[in-house]
Amino acid sequence: MTLPRLLIAYLGLRQVLSMCGLTNVAGQAQTVRPLLAPMAEAAAEKRGAPLTLDERHAVRAFSAGTDNIGLFFGEDVFVALGGVLLIQGFYAQHGIELEPLHIALWALPTAIAAFVIHALRTVLFSRRLQRPASEATGEASR
Amino acid sequence: MLRIEHAYWLMAAFLAGAAWLNLRERRWSHAAFWGVLAALLGGGDTVLRAAAAHVELPAQLAGAGVLVLAALSPRMHRGHLVERDAAAREADACRLRHKLFGPALLIPLVTLLVALFGGMLVVHGVALFAKPQMTLTGLALACVVAWIAASAVTQARPRAGLVEGRRLLDTLGWAALLPLTLAALGGVFAATGVGTALADLVRMVIPVESALACVLAYGIGMVLFTVIMGNAFAAFPVLTAGIGLPLLIGMHGANPAILGAIGMVTGYCGTLFTPMAANYNIVPVALLDLPRQSAVIRAQWKTGAALLAVNLLLMYFLVFRF
Numbered sequence: 001m002t003l004p005r006l007l008i009a010y011l012g013l014r015q016v017l018s019m020c021g022l023t024n025v026a027g028q029a030q031t032v033r034p035l036l037a038p039m040a041e042a043a044a045e046k047r048g049a050p051l052t053l054d055e056r057h058a059v060r061a062f063s064a065g066t067d068n069i070g071l072f073f074g075e076d077v078f079v080a081l082g083g084v085l086l087i088q089g090f091y092a093q094h095g096i097e098l099e100p101l102h103i104a105l106w107a108l109p110t111a112i113a114a115f116v117i118h119a120l121r122t123v124l125f126s127r128r129l130q131r132p133a134s135e136a137t138g139e140a141s142r
Numbered sequence: 143m144l145r146i147e148h149a150y151w152l153m154a155a156f157l158a159g160a161a162w163l164n165l166r167e168r169r170w171s172h173a174a175f176w177g178v179l180a181a182l183l184g185g186g187d188t189v190l191r192a193a194a195a196h197v198e199l200p201a202q203l204a205g206a207g208v209l210v211l212a213a214l215s216p217r218m219h220r221g222h223l224v225e226r227d228a229a230a231r232e233a234d235a236c237r238l239r240h241k242l243f244g245p246a247l248l249i250p251l252v253t254l255l256v257a258l259f260g261g262m263l264v265v266h267g268v269a270l271f272a273k274p275q276m277t278l279t280g281l282a283l284a285c286v287v288a289w290i291a292a293s294a295v296t297q298a299r300p301r302a303g304l305v306e307g308r309r310l311l312d313t314l315g316w317a318a319l320l321p322l323t324l325a326a327l328g329g330v331f332a333a334t335g336v337g338t339a340l341a342d343l344v345r346m347v348i349p350v351e352s353a354l355a356c357v358l359a360y361g362i363g364m365v366l367f368t369v370i371m372g373n374a375f376a377a378f379p380v381l382t383a384g385i386g387l388p389l390l391i392g393m394h395g396a397n398p399a400i401l402g403a404i405g406m407v408t409g410y411c412g413t414l415f416t417p418m419a420a421n422y423n424i425v426p427v428a429l430l431d432l433p434r435q436s437a438v439i440r441a442q443w444k445t446g447a448a449l450l451a452v453n454l455l456l457m458y459f460l461v462f463r464f
Binding site (some may be wrong): 019020021022025028029032033037053056057058060062063064065066067068069071072073077078082083084085086088089090091092093094096097098099100101102103104105106107109110111113114117118121142 | 209246247249250253254257258274276277278313320321322324325326329374376378379382387391398400402403404405406407410413415421422424425426427429430431432433434437438439440442444445448449452453456460
């Protein structure tokens with residue numbers, strides 16, 4: 001399992017789970033700390049050289065960010081989570097009756113865009129790690 | 143036939159059950175909080191009917207109930223509730239394995255089925271699901287189905303659903319009401335004229351006859367408010383009452399469903415930038431032993447910025463089309 005594959009698969013899974021309303025089966029404490037971050041570090045070390053401390057921290061932070069993005073841009077596609085219900089309730093207060101499903105569906109384009117953008121960034125991030133440490137000095141910690 | 147009121151009654155029954163369990167353990171504040179909320183949800187229909195008939199008392203009582211909730215919320219301390227011991231849960235998890243996901247997945251599945259096909263179910267000329275709020279009626283039904291399925295799969299007594307549900311509810315505390323109260327905040331803004339005041343302010347700053355300027359003001363406003371408050375939910379009623387409703391929907395004819403959906407996720411982009419969203423951006427820094435407080439924000443802000451641009455484009459090209 002390479003680093004981009006791991007993180008992109010997690011991102012997709014997290015988004016799909018959130019879209020089903022299962023927002024709490026994963027999370028910073030539930031999955032990132034015990035599973036994703038250690039796996040990401042191990043995957044990154046497949047380049048042949050051990051990670052420097054800065055790089056290790058960068059990989060962990062990137063894993064945490066991936067979880068956030070997967071959660072945020074998946075949950076609004078589910079009809080019965082806070083976000084959609086807040087939108088629906090707000091409009092109902094102002095006399096505009098909407099079906100939650102209509103609101104949820106229009107969050108889908110953004111969900112797809114979030115996946116594509118973050119997947120691309122994941123690939124770029126791992127490429128930067130692939131370069132030997134001497135070339136990447138000061139970059140990996142960015 | 144199932145109506146949305148039935149869903150509210152179901153919730154009221156669950157909350158009353160949670161109140162009862164707290165009462166037996168002498169956790170007075172929690173018991174009172176969930177009890178009052180149960181009365182509000184269960185009696186909502188009666189209050190509305192009375193208000194329509196110009197009888198003010200029930201509505202005033204409900205208002206008093208809301209004030210009681212506000213007064214009780216600071217007293218809702220998060221006590222530690224006894225969970226089943228870890229070894230027993232571990233053994234159950236090994237025994238049941240993937241079967242455990244079945245009941246959880248039934249909730250979105252049944253909800254979606256009702257939302258898509260509920261309107262077609264007619265028995266003896268009576269529709270099984272009432273049209274208004276069919277999705278939410280479906281959600282309530284799905285929860286009941288999942289509860290029965292979970293009881294069957296785990297062979298636990300149905301009562302366990304109430305006990306565990308109450309444990310989660312008490313852990314959430316008053317935060318469980320956050321989306322509800324923030325949506326109501328929109329109503330308060332409308333009633334007090336904050337929305338119009340904001341719209342007047344915005345009119346002085348941007349050329350409101352330009353739809354693009356309004357979209358930019360709405361989207362960037364959502365992000366800024368979210369960054370300040372750490373929560374897109376809090377920003378949504380303010381910005382939508384101030385810019386969304388009067389200018390984009392009222393003046394330029396934007397589609398409210400699309401505007402709301404994309405507006406909210408635009409706010410979520412702001413959540414990626416702000417240390418105020420501590421749960422997501424600061425807690426993992428501690429969990430992962432990172433030396434810099436800003437490490438997670440640094441890792442994710444570029445995705446947020448790119449996505450913000452995409453959202454503004456989507457909003458501009460979609461809301462006026464449909």
